[in-house]
Amino acid sequence: MTTIPTATRQIVLASRPHGAPTAENFRIETVELPAPAAGQVLVRNTVMSVDPYMRGRMNDTKSYVAPFQIDAPLDGGAVGAVVASRSDAVPVGAHVLHGLGWREHAVLPAENVTVIDTDAAPASAYLGVLGMTGLTAYVGLTAVAELRAGETVFVSGAAGAVGQVVGQVAKALGAGRVVGSAGSAAKVERLRELGYDGAFNYRETSVRKGLSELVPDGIDVYFDNVGGDHLEAAIGHLNRFGRVAMCGAVSQYNKTEPTPGPRNLALAIGKGLTLRGFLVGHFPDLAEEYRTRATAWLADGRLQGDETFREGLDGAPQAFIDLLEGANTGKMLVRL
Amino acid sequence: MTTIPTATRQIVLASRPHGAPTAENFRIETVELPAPAAGQVLVRNTVMSVDPYMRGRMNDTKSYVAPFQIDAPLDGGAVGAVVASRSDAVPVGAHVLHGLGWREHAVLPAENVTVIDTDAAPASAYLGVLGMTGLTAYVGLTAVAELRAGETVFVSGAAGAVGQVVGQVAKALGAGRVVGSAGSAAKVERLRELGYDGAFNYRETSVRKGLSELVPDGIDVYFDNVGGDHLEAAIGHLNRFGRVAMCGAVSQYNKTEPTPGPRNLALAIGKGLTLRGFLVGHFPDLAEEYRTRATAWLADGRLQGDETFREGLDGAPQAFIDLLEGANTGKMLVRL
Numbered sequence: 001m002t003t004i005p006t007a008t009r010q011i012v013l014a015s016r017p018h019g020a021p022t023a024e025n026f027r028i029e030t031v032e033l034p035a036p037a038a039g040q041v042l043v044r045n046t047v048m049s050v051d052p053y054m055r056g057r058m059n060d061t062k063s064y065v066a067p068f069q070i071d072a073p074l075d076g077g078a079v080g081a082v083v084a085s086r087s088d089a090v091p092v093g094a095h096v097l098h099g100l101g102w103r104e105h106a107v108l109p110a111e112n113v114t115v116i117d118t119d120a121a122p123a124s125a126y127l128g129v130l131g132m133t134g135l136t137a138y139v140g141l142t143a144v145a146e147l148r149a150g151e152t153v154f155v156s157g158a159a160g161a162v163g164q165v166v167g168q169v170a171k172a173l174g175a176g177r178v179v180g181s182a183g184s185a186a187k188v189e190r191l192r193e194l195g196y197d198g199a200f201n202y203r204e205t206s207v208r209k210g211l212s213e214l215v216p217d218g219i220d221v222y223f224d225n226v227g228g229d230h231l232e233a234a235i236g237h238l239n240r241f242g243r244v245a246m247c248g249a250v251s252q253y254n255k256t257e258p259t260p261g262p263r264n265l266a267l268a269i270g271k272g273l274t275l276r277g278f279l280v281g282h283f284p285d286l287a288e289e290y291r292t293r294a295t296a297w298l299a300d301g302r303l304q305g306d307e308t309f310r311e312g313l314d315g316a317p318q319a320f321i322d323l324l325e326g327a328n329t330g331k332m333l334v335r336l
Numbered sequence: 337m338t339t340i341p342t343a344t345r346q347i348v349l350a351s352r353p354h355g356a357p358t359a360e361n362f363r364i365e366t367v368e369l370p371a372p373a374a375g376q377v378l379v380r381n382t383v384m385s386v387d388p389y390m391r392g393r394m395n396d397t398k399s400y401v402a403p404f405q406i407d408a409p410l411d412g413g414a415v416g417a418v419v420a421s422r423s424d425a426v427p428v429g430a431h432v433l434h435g436l437g438w439r440e441h442a443v444l445p446a447e448n449v450t451v452i453d454t455d456a457a458p459a460s461a462y463l464g465v466l467g468m469t470g471l472t473a474y475v476g477l478t479a480v481a482e483l484r485a486g487e488t489v490f491v492s493g494a495a496g497a498v499g500q501v502v503g504q505v506a507k508a509l510g511a512g513r514v515v516g517s518a519g520s521a522a523k524v525e526r527l528r529e530l531g532y533d534g535a536f537n538y539r540e541t542s543v544r545k546g547l548s549e550l551v552p553d554g555i556d557v558y559f560d561n562v563g564g565d566h567l568e569a570a571i572g573h574l575n576r577f578g579r580v581a582m583c584g585a586v587s588q589y590n591k592t593e594p595t596p597g598p599r600n601l602a603l604a605i606g607k608g609l610t611l612r613g614f615l616v617g618h619f620p621d622l623a624e625e626y627r628t629r630a631t632a633w634l635a636d637g638r639l640q641g642d643e644t645f646r647e648g649l650d651g652a653p654q655a656f657i658d659l660l661e662g663a664n665t666g667k668m669l670v671r672l
Contacts, residue, residue: 246604264594268582269582275611
């Protein structure tokens, strides 16, 4: 017989980072856990996600999601097992996906969790390749960049959680040549294994040079996870009527001053370029379509996603700090 | 009986401007004019156009149109009367639109001229409000920015040839509030007469402040003729899913160093913004549609275009120099 926990450990924001976050910005505390009320479930989290967008929420600035509050628990994607339930829809023992990560246990309304099929894929996949991460890649390529068969695609941060999926999904959707940038020789090698036609280490080669060598005839779609000099080089290298899916700007997240945009943005006029920013949440209608297609691609081997695991709630802050430095290959996760 | 001219005066590029062009960059010369060959016409130009895009062609850089060559004649839009013809399609006396401006007479194939109806509108209108200028405004609002009824529109360089048309066409297409920026109090006043709901003088008010006062609830479409701080302020002020039609960057054309792009470009991600560059030539299919609609709008008074005239071929270089400084209201033209 399982004992129902009455307390949980959780991580709160102790102070706002200035520049790169440090361990001092986080604090672990133990709080009481209420018994589930009618319609609620109690979940034991098994895996939680750390994601670059969380850095923005640590600043006290108006953005697309409300900032985290000082001394309040952080949140984010997590999967776990239901250990107590007062909902007929979600029984004890069910595996669920929800938004209350950064803690070992969570009590929340049953309608805020999604039951997942851990026979079809491991639970962690629902945080990564089958989850928001994978959907971000899919939405960016289809609805945002309007990728067409045969086109050349460039992906920055290609060894990251989103980037890995972008290249593989682009190939599955019929792209021609797909190339990426990453921050180490090992990551570059891994991208080739995953089906990228070419990749370069941006710490050793300028983006401009990398593109000139790998795709001398230009690119049609640039999937931007990085911003900064990557975006500027891509604008220079895009073909007429090329598109940029602006997904993230991880090179900027720890900056304390606003950084100049691409100096060559006016090239967009003559070349008829489109730069479009997006959040995965802007396209809720594509979630079901993606889940179906991605499950098939996972099954036939066309899609795989690496996972970098850190252990224990105590390891979560460092996992997040390292994520922003690019220490992960594929999805960065914390096993609880 | 008309004498057929056998020589013409024309303006050649004497040297490439570094920064703002000066009179020394231009030279007038007289050259022989061949008699029209079979299929050709000889046109006496009556009005020629000077346009901001010509500044880019004076640099020796790869761009969307080939650069002007040193000691070769400049070219650009012009209207005139046919004084000799060896084409059945284009008789003597016809009024035509063509691409060999910056000269008093031109000999060219009849298929390179378009016969215009000077009863429907004065010949000069075919260089401005009914011509490439007006079509640029229309294309930018419809195909590029995908303006929807009721939306709020901001136009920079609103008193310029394109900008004047943008505001009026936006209104004709059902836009809600339409506001613009211009470089003098007189221009601001003129914009109100033309149906702009509000305008500000960017030389006296920051763009950010101007927008906050005139459209506190944000903008949905930004028609960018200017670039620079206008673009940055507009990105900050755009609503979710807003669009930027990037038409020109006249604030940059005389710059000798690359200028940084907007520091807030990453806001496009969370807001789901689209920035799309375009040239009128990217949308040839819309020319006929525009000509029809614009002729009707001209007739019912919903559309009017100011013209700033300079006199004589000798005045053309200064007309162009002054255009880049914003000396014109509406279309800058040279009467020959």
